[in-house]
Amino acid sequence: MSIPFNNLKAQLAPQEDDLRAAFERVLKRGWYLMGPEVKAFEQEFAAWVGTNHCVSLNSGTDALVLALKALDCEGGEVVLPAHTALPCYHAVLAAGCIPVFAEVNEQSYCISPQSAARLITDQTRAVIGVHLYGHPCDLDALEDLCHKRGVAFIEDCAQAHGAASGGRTVGTVGDLSAYSFYPTKNLGALGDAGAVCGSSAEADQALRLLRQYGESQRYECTVPGVNSRMDELQAAFLRERLKHMDRLTAERRMLADIYDEGLSGLPVITPAVAEGCEHVYHLYVIRSQRRDELAAFLAGRGIGTGLHYPIPGHKQALFTSGNAPYRADELAQSEQLAAEILSLPLFPGLAPEQADEVCSAIHDFHQS
Numbered sequence: 094m095s096i097p098f099n100n101l102k103a104q105l106a107p108q109e110d111d112l113r114a115a116f117e118r119v120l121k122r123g124w125y126l127m128g129p130e131v132k133a134f135e136q137e138f139a140a141w142v143g144t145n146h147c148v149s150l151n152s153g154t155d156a157l158v159l160a161l162k163a164l165d166c167e168g169g170e171v172v173l174p175a176h177t178a179l180p181c182y183h184a185v186l187a188a189g190c191i192p193v194f195a196e197v198n199e200q201s202y203c204i205s206p207q208s209a210a211r212l213i214t215d216q217t218r219a220v221i222g223v224h225l226y227g228h229p230c231d232l233d234a235l236e237d238l239c240h241k242r243g244v245a246f247i248e249d250c251a252q253a254h255g256a257a258s259g260g261r262t263v264g265t266v267g268d269l270s271a272y273s274f275y276p277t278k279n280l281g282a283l284g285d286a287g288a289v290c291g292s293s294a295e296a297d298q299a300l301r302l303l304r305q306y307g308e309s310q311r312y313e314c315t316v317p318g319v320n321s322r323m324d325e326l327q328a329a330f331l332r333e334r335l336k337h338m339d340r341l342t343a344e345r346r347m348l349a350d351i352y353d354e355g356l357s358g359l360p361v362i363t364p365a366v367a368e369g370c371e372h373v374y375h376l377y378v379i380r381s382q383r384r385d386e387l388a389a390f391l392a393g394r395g396i397g398t399g400l401h402y403p404i405p406g407h408k409q410a411l412f413t414s415g416n417a418p419y420r421a422d423e424l425a426q427s428e429q430l431a432a433e434i435l436s437l438p439l440f441p442g443l444a445p446e447q448a449d450e451v452c453s454a455i456h457d458f459h460q461s
């Protein structure tokens with residue numbers, strides 16, 4: 094590929110020296126788990142998000158699972174969007190809950206609060222609002238809905254580090270918010286890592302027990318737990334990466350502007366940004382009625398693309414086969430989206446000229 098869909102090496106290149114120094118620091122210290130790097134990262138990330146608490150974990154999936162457990166959701170139903178990443182519904186199942194798939198908003202592609210409202214019953218324990226592709230879901234409406242109906246509101250911020258809506262940063266609104274630091278995320282580690290942020294000291298305590306064997310004091314446990322620690326190396330790398338977040342987000346926005354402009358007038362739908370929202374462009378996803386042809390044409394030009402995501406939750410064999418329980422709203426919009434979406438290359442390190450080249454190729458496709 095002359096223009097790859099993503100290039101992690103290029104993303105990390107400007108920070109190689111910092112990352113090597115972080116590695117040396119941890120290696121020389123000889124303290125590899127639950128040490129000073131994890132503690133510092135939790136403080137620094139909570140301050141960056143704007144919450145009182147941050148509990149570092151092994152992955153974004155665990156962040157959702159343990160957030161659901163910490164909020165006593167086990168055994169109930171959890172409403173989440175049908176159009177989202179696989180880990181969302183696996184986390185719901187792993188927490189001992191039943192996924193209930195809601196429709197998505199036509200413009201933001203995030204969960205529709207109206208659909209979520211239709212699905213809430215006396216079995217519902219939580220609604221998960223996924224800030225998909227880096228665009229905030231409707232925070233005000235979901236916060237209001239969850240409050241009125243007495244269910245927990247969990248924000249899935251795995252794709253939206255630093256996004257904001259109405260002056261509020263994502264991750265500061267829900268009862269708890271889940272983050273992933275999977276290497277391709279806007280804030281990515283050099284391996285698996287995740288965290289839960291929130292403002293409740295009680296939930297913070299519950300999460301700290303859950304993540305390490307339910308251990309209340311050394312070798313004493315009070316609740317069932319797991320092992321979901323973030324290691325010192327990943328925390329040290331993330332501390333270095335966090336220092337560069339403003340620059341990295343600005344670079345994503347600059348590339349998105351090039352695409353917005355370069356693709357205007359063509360028969361593709363570019364990402365909409367809702368009033369008062371700040372998008373962080375984890376992915377730049379367009380819609381085309383000729384999606385498969387377009388993807389093949391771009392591949393022929395050496396341009397990589399992605400599909401996020403080709404199959405909505407309720408259409409996954411996991412559910413249609415009867416291997417896992419679920420409920421769903423009418424999901425026409427989610428099904429149509431899955432057939433039309435195409436993710437274009439957008440990552441820090443992609444040259445503006447390369448984004449221009451992608452736009453030219455899409456022009457050529459529509460002329461041919």
Ligand SMILES: *Cc1c(COP(=O)(O)O)cnc(C)c1O
Pocket residue numbers: 152153154155177178180181223249251252273274275285286287
């Ligand atoms: C990546 C992602 C997750 C899970 O993160 P992992 O760290 O890979 O477990 C959860 N939700 C969304 C929306 C994601 O994109």
